[in-house]
Amino acid sequence: MLLSITYHGPQARDLGYLLHKHPDRLQRFSLPFGRAHVFYPEVNETRCTATLLLEVDPVALSRRAEGRNPGLPLEPYVNDRPYAANSFLSVALGDVYGTALAGRSRERQDLAGTPLTLEAHLPALRARRGGEALVRALFEPLGYTVQTRRVPLEERFPEWGESPYLELRLSGTRRLCELLAHLYVLIPVLDDAKHYWVGADEVEKLLRRGAGWLEAHPERERIVSRYLRYRAGLTSAALEGLSNPEAPGEQAQAAEKQEDDLPAAPEAEDAGTARVSLHDERLDAVTELLLTSGARRVLDLGCGEGKLLRRLAARSEFQQIVGVDLSRQALAIAARRLERLSERSRSRVRLLHGSLTYNDRRLRGFDAAALVEVIEHLEPHRLGALEASVFGSARPRRVVVTTPNADYNVLFENHTPGHLRHADHRFEWTRAEFEGWASGVALRHGYRVAFLGLGPATETTGAITQAAVFDLEEKNL
Structure with missing residues (x-):
């Protein structure tokens, strides 16, 4: 090709x-x-x-x-x-x-x-x-x-x-x-x-890449429909977003709210219990892991549109919260979301434009950091640079990393071997692969690491999301 x-x-x-x-x-x-x-x-x-x-x-x-x-x-x-x-x-x-x-x-x-x-x-x-x-x-x-x-x-x-x-x-x-x-x-x-698989994230991607030309294209309806694989709800959200250029991200968020999570396997759900969004469960768990570390100054690395930031800002225990992302558009959406908070909560949050694969002095001196569903969006050969930046240069006392568990993918109805959950993923690791990478990072930089699963789980596949919690060893503080 x-x-x-x-x-x-x-x-x-x-x-x-x-x-x-x-x-x-x-x-x-x-x-x-x-x-x-x-x-x-x-x-x-x-x-x-x-x-x-x-x-x-x-x-x-x-x-x-x-x-x-x-x-x-x-x-x-x-x-x-x-x-x-x-x-x-x-x-x-x-x-x-x-x-x-x-x-x-x-x-x-x-x-x-x-x-x-x-x-x-x-x-x-x-x-x-x-x-x-x-x-x-x-x-x-x-x-x-x-x-x-x-x-x-x-x-x-x-x-x-x-x-x-x-x-x-x-x-x-x-x-x-x-x-x-x-x-x-x-x-x-x-x-x-x-x-x-075409999901809600494709709406935001289409609005971003189509900005400035797709709005006025005479074939825009056909383009949107075919790009989104004829999914009526996503197509409607995208066309609304094109008609409302003042806030193009809002329509993508509406679609995301409808299709935020991949469907859980039937055996992983508890009959008779209302299903909590995987996305919410993941963010709640990360928030708790940051709280239990006693952190006062925290980083949300790869903060995207600010969903974790809003949770962190709602907790008075966190005195300084910094979100970092490479996408200026995502940071703009995060800023709009933060405007809905009280002035006191908002004053504790700062947004930075930057790359996680370059050493950044602004990120040093923080108690804890979170990378929620971030690493799988990097090319594998860039993980070494991220490791050096986060664990070598910034060196927060606690780092929480979450990523999809590839072992769980077999439970999805439309799964085929080797297929990734989202187009923007560059890889998805099995539990063994993730633990091998995280253990190596911990050894090289003086951390100890523990692993846990988040969300629906089975005995054979583990949980839908896997997490590593890195804590800097006392001798390295």
């Missing part, structure tokens, strides 16, 4: 600064479903091309599809998912080009905000239920010149006829972040067969 982006213009090599990928190096990235490679087949002063090559593991795909199509026994092994542009490529764009997608560039921020002459090339794209007409309907209103070519089934044997795949070239003058956002949203819309 290939995507090439070409910049025509003066100092074209600066495309490397915008993508944060050096033109002189071949770079490789691990993904949950395979590997991505970035390389530059063409670099000169007036033209520069960056190519993203995505290798999707066909064996992993066959395991995920096991038993789904008994009438087509070879389909799990012979299909177009590793080759034609689809939602796997969209996820890879967010992972590999995430900084460019957000419109940021450390060295060339002025260029990141400038419309450039750009071209995008997809050698193979399947436009289900729409074909070339759908491709044009989606991209031409955005100002692109669209060129398509029907790909033969076999170049050497044209008599075999045409395939359902198109070669697509887009050209236009846009900011790079706009081009990436259009591809990020519209590739899975064209494919119309996302590889992952």
Whole structure:
């Protein structure tokens, strides 16, 4: 699966600064479903091309599809998912080009905000239920010149006829972040067969990536419906969010309230007892673990939209509360939520924009820290940087980490082996994997660690959520 982006213009090599990928190096990235490679087949002063090559593991795909199509026994092994542009490529764009997608560039921020002459090339794209007409309907209103070519089934044997795949070239003058956002949203819309479960978090993602262009798109209803896999409730929430640009996150929150948790397995629920939201149970447990440590100054690392922060602010025991997140939009939503608190409670909370993978002096000197459902959103190779930042540099006396328990996934009704609970997860660990990582962190940084399960549980799988509680050993205080 290939995507090439070409910049025509003066100092074209600066495309490397915008993508944060050096033109002189071949770079490789691990993904949950395979590997991505970035390389530059063409670099000169007036033209520069960056190519993203995505290798999707066909064996992993066959395991995920096991038993789904008994009438087509070879389909799990012979299909177009590793080759034609689809939602796997969209996820890879967010992972590999995430900084460019957000419109940021450390060295060339002025260029990141400038419309450039750009071209995008997809050698193979399947436009289900729409074909070339759908491709044009989606991209031409955005100002692109669209060129398509029907790909033969076999170049050497044209008599075999045409395939359902198109070669697509887009050209236009846009900011790079706009081009990436259009591809990020519209590739899975064209494919119309996302590889992952579509839940409430997809509404927020669509509103974020569609901001500034999707609101006025003539095909916005079709885009939203196909992106959200025709789920009526989520589609309505997203369309409402697009109609209310003053508070786009509020509609996503409404959808999140309806679909906050994955369904618990029947045997994990106590008949006759009202089911408490897993999300609430998790946050309540973390709050209690922070309280029992005697902490007065606490960090919520990866605070998102501030749900844990509001709980912490409601407890007078915490004198200083700091939330840290990389997403400015999430921090803005958190700030709005905190406005509903009393002035006294609000005065004890501070929000910081920052990355957890870089040492930050502002995070030192705190009693405790929480990372609630955070680590699984990082690429595995970035966990070492997070470890150094949190346990090496900040060094709070207690650290509480929660993450999904992959052992529990077999209890979900639609589970297939290797499938992750959410598209934004980069991995999900079994209990043994999580305990191995946490024990290593504790040993390297002078902590002791204890493990517990949160939420519904069975004897064979453990709990739906797993937690590690790190306490700094007295000799290291």
